[in-house]
Amino acid sequence: MPRYDYRCRACGDTFEVSRPMIEASDPAPCPAGHADTVKLLSTVAVTGKAPSTPQPRPATGGGCCGGGCCS
Template sequence: MPTYEFRCRECGSTFDVQRPMTASADPAACPDGHDDTVKLLSVVGLAGAKTTAAAPQAGGCCGGGCCG
């Protein structure tokens, strides 16, 4: 089950909530009882994603072909 991180706007504390993905947008109350919270963007899933773009194999205005 995914874990979502929230921050309380009232007291500034951060806390984690485990819930199904179908409930990811649902509000979460602060453990101290405050209701004004915001879900934080997690970079855990983004940190391991590395993409490598292939460099063009040849130059030219049409991707390596002869324009003429």
């Protein structure tokens, strides 16, 4: 289930709420009881290493010009 980050405008506390995506835009009350909260923009960090040299692509064949059907 996705987690969404919120911040309370009254006390400044940030908190997470786990809820279905269909409820993502529903209001989320602060754990301290305040109702004036705002949903924060979440970022996703993706790490990894790409090859330093281009890898050859396999031949796919087929297609009009690749399959020899053009005359």
